[in-house]
Amino acid sequence: MPVTSEKIMQRLLLAVAFSALSALLLIAVFIISQGLPFIFRYGFREFLFSSQWNPQAGKFGIFPMVVSTLWVTLGAMAIGAPLGVAGAVFLTEFVPRTVMRIIKPSIELLAGIPSVVYGFIGVMVLAPLIRDHLGGPGLSLLAGSIILGIMILPTIISISIDSIMAVPKSYREGSLALGATVWQTVRMVTLPAARSGIAASIILAMGRAVGETMAVIMVTGNSVKIPGSALEPVRTLTANIALEMGYATGMHRQALFATGVVLFVVIMILNFSASYVMRQRKARR
Amino acid sequence: MPDKIALNKFSVHYGPDPLLQEIDLEIQSNQILGVIGPSGSGKTTFLRALNRMNELQPGFTASGRIMLDGEDIYGLDYDAVSLRKKVGMVFAMPVPLPMSIHENIIYGPKLSAGRGWKYDEAVVESSLKAAFLWDEVRDRLKTSALRLSGGQQQRLCLARTLALEPEVILLDEPCSGLDPVSTAKIEEALTILKERYTVILVTNNTKQAARVADRTAFFLMGKLVEEGTTQQMFTAPKDKRTSDYITGRFG
Structure with a gap:
């Protein structure tokens, strides 16, 4: 039946399209969930505008x-x-x-x-x-x-x-x-x-x-x-x-x-x- | 009076195909020459030959001579850029440049003025008036030319050409997309302009040629079939093909 195969293809392509999209979403969520809490804890201004980058001493200014x-x-x-x-x-x-x-x-x-x-x-x-x-x-x-x-x-x-x-x-x-x-x-x-x-x-x-x-x-x-x-x-x-x-x-x-x-x-x-x-x-x- | 423009066995080829074949034609100044003929007859190629626009597309070759005031414009040392300042052109589709009305008008004069960038500001008003557009745009010269209606855009293109103070004005079916009112305005402008310029008007509308042209030329399949005064062409054409075309039996 051409109609069923049409539907299957449609589903399949939808799944492929969404997997690409979800990869992007996963990366974004992962990076943000790992990084954002740190920024808030360490202080946004300290993190961005301090010149001290010394991980051993706990200094993270980028x-x-x-x-x-x-x-x-x-x-x-x-x-x-x-x-x-x-x-x-x-x-x-x-x-x-x-x-x-x-x-x-x-x-x-x-x-x-x-x-x-x-x-x-x-x-x-x-x-x-x-x-x-x-x-x-x-x-x-x-x-x-x-x-x-x-x-x-x-x-x-x-x-x-x-x-x-x-x-x-x-x-x-x-x-x-x-x-x-x-x-x-x-x-x-x-x-x-x-x-x-x-x-x-x-x-x-x-x-x-x-x-x-x-x-x-x-x-x-x-x-x-x-x-x-x-x-x-x-x-x-x-x-x-x-x-x-x-x-x-x-x-x-x-x-x-x-x-x-x-x-x-x-x-x-x-x-x-x-x-x-x-x-x-x-x-x- | 000497001829303003004279073509001598002038031909144009695109690749191996002939577009214009051995045209011989004299054009007087202060007249409107109407050019008629069915599409594909070489009217536009003829017009674009007069300011050397054909050569912008690769594949075009020209032979024979076109004399403007006794000088061969296809001569080796004739500068196409200065030719186009003397021989202005208005296209079938109105194409204002994507800038303001004011900038469209001064575009040409500014370029001619060269490094000094000095030009006469009065040219904006005078050329817009000559194209019957001044009253409609005088309050909004700084707005984009793309906002004008089609008829206004075409008159702007005419004004822009006039601002260059050319000697010859070429018009390629300038009214093909316009309503009757805009068409009438352009025709009125042309009949006044011929007092100062040589006007060559390509048109698909034979009635338009009959209305405004002093002389008319009929092109067919790349050849000039006949040229004469408009009255003679429309009342007693010598060639049967001319009368067939004018009376609408073909084309």
């Missing part, structure tokens, strides 16, 4: 990690966003479509390289370069920013390309017919019209940068302190969890979960604002 995460992410955006948007503009406006169809998938392939490989290249190539030419230990905030800046390129480029291509051809033609050059058209018409998609790509990329762990652990040096310059080693929130979870117990373990809660909230905020910006664009059409 402020240095928060600042480091912020700097590494901002550095990555400063490197990745201009490169990514410029690349997207170049590929959509200045290069024949056939060439773009070859280059875009190759860039998207960058996203498929395991992050440990990026970290490896950072340790072997980038860190020595920084050490020799700029000074410091090499493993540093700067190295982390550069590696992350490259890692987020595929996100920025492919979403930006999609949103630039979604700009109606008539806008471009209207502008060109008014005697604008291609570059003037890009700057004054195409980019403003695509700006919400580009903004969303940057926010999503930011989420990736905040959440990246392996590559960051390998290239940033991981010392717990507020960085005085870009050449100093730093430890991010993600690195902190990954480095200490293996041996942490009791309060220490809960403090790491609480760190996870902070990360979780930050990334949720970033993702929600990305989809909000995207929806704004659709609403305007």
Whole structure:
């Protein structure tokens, strides 16, 4: 009976869909239940804004990690966003479509390289370069920013390309017919019209940068302190969890979960604002 | 009077397909040339050839010559950007740029002014008046142009083109999506504009050509069948295909 099989398939797909959703829910509940009580017990302000991270002495202030995460992410955006948007503009406006169809998938392939490989290249190539030419230990905030800046390129480029291509051809033609050059058209018409998609790509990329762990652990040096310059080693929130979870117990373990809660909230905020910006664009059409 | 525009054995191909074949045509200034013909006859390609918009799409090739004031606009050192400032275009679909009414008007002049970003603010009022739009938008110049009605948007596009102070204005079925009132307003604007400009009007509406055009050209399958004064074309066409089309026997 086709009708029964239809019903069975429907149930099955529903179950699959819900299992994905419940996995997300379980993770969220688990992290929050493990971490949130600690935050309340230890004190929200003490936890977030104290610079003392000394688990043996019962000091759990993650402020240095928060600042480091912020700097590494901002550095990555400063490197990745201009490169990514410029690349997207170049590929959509200045290069024949056939060439773009070859280059875009190759860039998207960058996203498929395991992050440990990026970290490896950072340790072997980038860190020595920084050490020799700029000074410091090499493993540093700067190295982390550069590696992350490259890692987020595929996100920025492919979403930006999609949103630039979604700009109606008539806008471009209207502008060109008014005697604008291609570059003037890009700057004054195409980019403003695509700006919400580009903004969303940057926010999503930011989420990736905040959440990246392996590559960051390998290239940033991981010392717990507020960085005085870009050449100093730093430890991010993600690195902190990954480095200490293996041996942490009791309060220490809960403090790491609480760190996870902070990360979780930050990334949720970033993702929600990305989809909000995207929806704004659709609403305007 | 010398011809404003002269086409000499001008052809356009898209890939191997001919879209326009060996067009010979002279266009005088201060006149409206109506271009009629069934869809696919090459009217739009002809229009877009005059400001070199065809070449924006890969695959188009042009041969022959188009002289504007005696200069070959397909010559190697002729700059397409400066050509488009002299030969303005209004499209079939009204496409205001996604910015305010005011910004739409000054977009062209601002670009022409270059680095200094100096342009005459009076151009906003004068060009909106010339397009019969000023009274309707004078109080809301800063609002988005996308909020205007279709007819208003099309007149804005006309005003935007006028703000460039071109010499030639190309219109590609500017009234195809408009109501009769908006159409009448645009036609009225055109008959006044021809005193200062050369106007080329592609239209699917033969009656519109009969109403406003001084001369009319009939295109069919990429060829110019016949061109003459509008009166002659509509009363005593030389070619049978022209009279068939005008009387609605095909197309």
